[in-house]
Amino acid sequence: MLISKKLNDAMNAQIGDELMASNQYLNIAAYFDSETLPELAAFFFRQSDEERMHALKFVRYILDAGGTVAVPAMEAPTTEIGSAEAAAQMALDWEIEVTNKINALMDIAVEEKDYIAQEFLHWFVNEQLEEVSSMDGLLSVIRRAGEKQLLMVENYVSRQAAAAPEEDEEA
Numbered sequence: 033m034l035i036s037k038k039l040n041d042a043m044n045a046q047i048g049d050e051l052m053a054s055n056q057y058l059n060i061a062a063y064f065d066s067e068t069l070p071e072l073a074a075f076f077f078r079q080s081d082e083e084r085m086h087a088l089k090f091v092r093y094i095l096d097a098g099g100t101v102a103v104p105a106m107e108a109p110t111t112e113i114g115s116a117e118a119a120a121q122m123a124l125d126w127e128i129e130v131t132n133k134i135n136a137l138m139d140i141a142v143e144e145k146d147y148i149a150q151e152f153l154h155w156f157v158n159e160q161l162e163e164v165s166s167m168d169g170l171l172s173v174i175r176r177a178g179e180k181q182l183l184m185v186e187n188y189v190s191r192q193a194a195a196a197p198e199e200d201e202e203a
């Protein structure tokens with residue numbers, strides 16, 4: 033077995049966090065869709081898919097390392113979205129929290145001199161920079177536009193999507 037019980041347990045908890053984020057982003061996507069803001073809805077549907085892909089990466093890693101996958105129980109995501117600004121703030125807060133969780137996983141891997149896990153976790157460290165930066169950018173643009181001018185935000189999101197490189201979908 034190439035994974036310790038401590039890291040295995042922490043990665044199982046992370047699978048739950050990634051799936052919870054996926055569910056939360058699905059609710060946010062549905063909120064934007066119901067507000068007839070299709071680009072923002074599509075952005076959060078894509079984010080939801082990405083979070084599921086993150087969970088699957090952990091599943092694959094645990095299996096490859098000879099550990100045990102145990103998907104934990106998850107809290108229901110909130111349906112109280114309220115506004116575009118609140119949605120973006122919720123997503124940004126979440127991504128900052130996930131960054132701390134990924135750092136904590138890396139701390140375990142470093143502590144245990146588990147170089148294979150460190151190599152695997154580097155992908156997530158880089159991904160978090162992109163995710164925090166993307167949510168921070170979205171929140172700024174929403175604040176600048178204001179809730180009455182979200183069509184400007186739709187334009188921004190659409191341009192960002194067109195300029196984005198293809199996501200690494202390998203799980």
Ligand code: FEO
Pocket residue numbers: 050053082083086127130163
């Ligand atoms: Fe899987 Fe957005 O962190």
